[in-house]
Amino acid sequence: MSDSSEAPQPDSDANAAGLSPTVRLREETADLHRQVEQSIDWSYYLRDAHRYAKFLRLISTFLPPADQKIDQLLGTPEPWFRDRRKGKWALEDLQLLTDQTESEVLHKIADSATSITGIGYQWVQSPQEAAGVLYVLEGSTMGAMHLCKSVSRNIPSAPVGYLAAYGDQTPSRWKTTKAWLDQFLVEPHHVSMAVHAAKQMFLFYREQLGGPS
Numbered sequence: 303m304s305d306s307s308e309a310p311q312p313d314s315d316a317n318a319a320g321l322s323p324t325v326r327l328r329e330e331t332a333d334l335h336r337q338v339e340q341s342i343d344w345s346y347y348l349r350d351a352h353r354y355a356k357f358l359r360l361i362s363t364f365l366p367p368a369d370q371k372i373d374q375l376l377g378t379p380e381p382w383f384r385d386r387r388k389g390k391w392a393l394e395d396l397q398l399l400t401d402q403t404e405s406e407v408l409h410k411i412a413d414s415a416t417s418i419t420g421i422g423y424q425w426v427q428s429p430q431e432a433a434g435v436l437y438v439l440e441g442s443t444m445g446a447m448h449l450c451k452s453v454s455r456n457i458p459s460a461p462v463g464y465l466a467a468y469g470d471q472t473p474s475r476w477k478t479t480k481a482w483l484d485q486f487l488v489e490p491h492h493v494s495m496a497v498h499a500a501k502q503m504f505l506f507y508r509e510q511l512g513g514p515s
């Protein structure tokens with residue numbers, strides 16, 4: 303297991319107090335979570351089919367490369383990991399919503415301002431950093447349950463595979479993921495690396511979806 307070349311932040315008081323890795327992740331990213339919750343105009347994206355398609359297109363653009371990094375750096379054969387929600391699920395929703403084939407949808411995405419291949423996640427170099435990104439993406443399934451209800455209310459026939467995540471299994475899946483992260487991030491120094499990457503991921507997410515809507 304390789305260490306990141308980035309200098310980790312000094313371990314915080316939270317760690318000194320013996321908090322578990324996922325509690326540290328939650329506490330140290332709580333402000334950023336609040337920011338993505340509040341600064342992204344969710345009511346814009348989830349109001350009608352046209353805007354929901356825009357949301358799905360953005361998700362399909364910037365999340366698949368993160369999934370790739372997680373698979374490369376963190377692959378584990380455990381079932382929760384193998385069948386976890388991927389950015390590609392948003393692409394499948396987009397196909398259904400717009401009645402297009404995958405290649406037509408991908409073609410349009412590649413034409414848009416940011417191309418999929420242009421997003422590299424260079425700040426994710428180690429398994430610990432990939433774990434920080436995984437924390438954000440899997441944790442976001444919890445908030446997605448709320449967003450899914452808005453879509454279904456506003457656009458009753460819309461496909462919601464991505465936002466529905468694991469349906470009523472979502473809270474228990476999240477518990478399983480947290481238990482795994484707590485075992486995986488053994489050293490305080492590794493937790494700091496994961497926290498740093500989780501913060502980057504929140505910021506990146508906000509940058510991608512928080513633009514003028």
Ligand code: HEM
Pocket residue numbers: 324327328335338339344437438439440441442443444445446448449503504507
């Ligand atoms: C309006 C949008 C959102 C709402 C209403 C929301 C709400 C929530 C709620 C209710 C939880 C569960 C908290 C708990 O059980 O303790 C949660 C957890 C979480 N959400 Fe969000 N969320 C939203 C958007 C997002 C987004 C866009 C991301 C990622 C970019 C995200 C990342 C997380 C993470 C990582 C957790 C796990 C926190 C923990 O460690 O327990 N959320 N969210």
